[in-house]
Amino acid sequence: xxxxxxxxxxxxxxxxxxxxxxxxxxxxxxxxxxxxxxxxxxxxxxxxxxxxxxxxxxxxxxxxxxxxxxxxxxxxxxxxxxxxxxxxxxxxxxxxxxxxxxxxxxxxxxxxxxxxxxxxxxxxxxxxxxxxxxxxxxxxxxxxxxxxxxxxxxxxxxxxxxxxxxxxxxxxxxxxxxxxxxxxxxxxxxxxxxxxxxxxxxxxxxxxxx
Numbered sequence: 001x002x003x004x005x006x007x008x009x010x011x012x013x014x015x016x017x018x019x020x021x022x023x024x025x026x027x028x029x030x031x032x033x034x035x036x037x038x039x040x041x042x043x044x045x046x047x048x049x050x051x052x053x054x055x056x057x058x059x060x061x062x063x064x065x066x067x068x069x070x071x072x073x074x075x076x077x078x079x080x081x082x083x084x085x086x087x088x089x090x091x092x093x094x095x096x097x098x099x100x101x102x103x104x105x106x107x108x109x110x111x112x113x114x115x116x117x118x119x120x121x122x123x124x125x126x127x128x129x130x131x132x133x134x135x136x137x138x139x140x141x142x143x144x145x146x147x148x149x150x151x152x153x154x155x156x157x158x159x160x161x162x163x164x165x166x167x168x169x170x171x172x173x174x175x176x177x178x179x180x181x182x183x184x185x186x187x188x189x190x191x192x193x194x195x196x197x198x199x200x201x202x203x204x205x206x207x208x209x210x
Contacts, residue, residue: 003017003076006116009116009119010050010116013046013050014047015044015045015046017043017044018045020040021038021040021043022038023038024038024072024075024090026072026090031092032092032137033092033137036133038075038077041077041079042077042078043075043076043077045075046073048070048072050112051071051108054067055067055069055070066107066111066186066189067111067112069107069108070105070109071089071108072089072090073088074086074088074113075088083128085110085128085131086132087110088133089105089106089132090135091135092136093136094139094143096147096161097161100161102136103164106132106134106200106202107186107200110197111195111196114196115195126198130199130200132200133205134202134205136205136206138206147166150166168204173203176201177199177201178200178202179199180196
């Protein structure tokens, strides 16, 4: 299993194999969104402090800011022969800036873990379906009305934040599919295909069980 091999390579970090369910928790006691629990499978749970600790290297190297982020949890599991990689980020507020930042935290964590996973024998990123989950409180109607207005802003970060968040809210499944070509933070980086996902579905969901 990848989690045991990872533990052998990086014994400082907590990698676990969880039967039936696994919970990703927010350590901030003041957080309004405390956790999300995944059930009905056997999960490999990876310590995302690895991604956080890698940040100092990328900062020292003056790399893209995209490499400075990390998310709250990463799990892997296998269902009916298909491998999945789920990234989780918990947010107490529903704000376009926070939601877009969560997207970047998920992307950054993927980039860092994918880099390290290539140390492992048999790892093939093309075998995985990659999904990101932003767990937050629901938006209110007044906020969504104002958010729609922001989607008409000139091109720039504020508009990108608004468009992504608006599309996430109004998709019937509350998800957006992104590709590297959709992410201006990635398009200018000389990343090989093996260094990046082909596509990723990002979902917005409420606190609780999934």
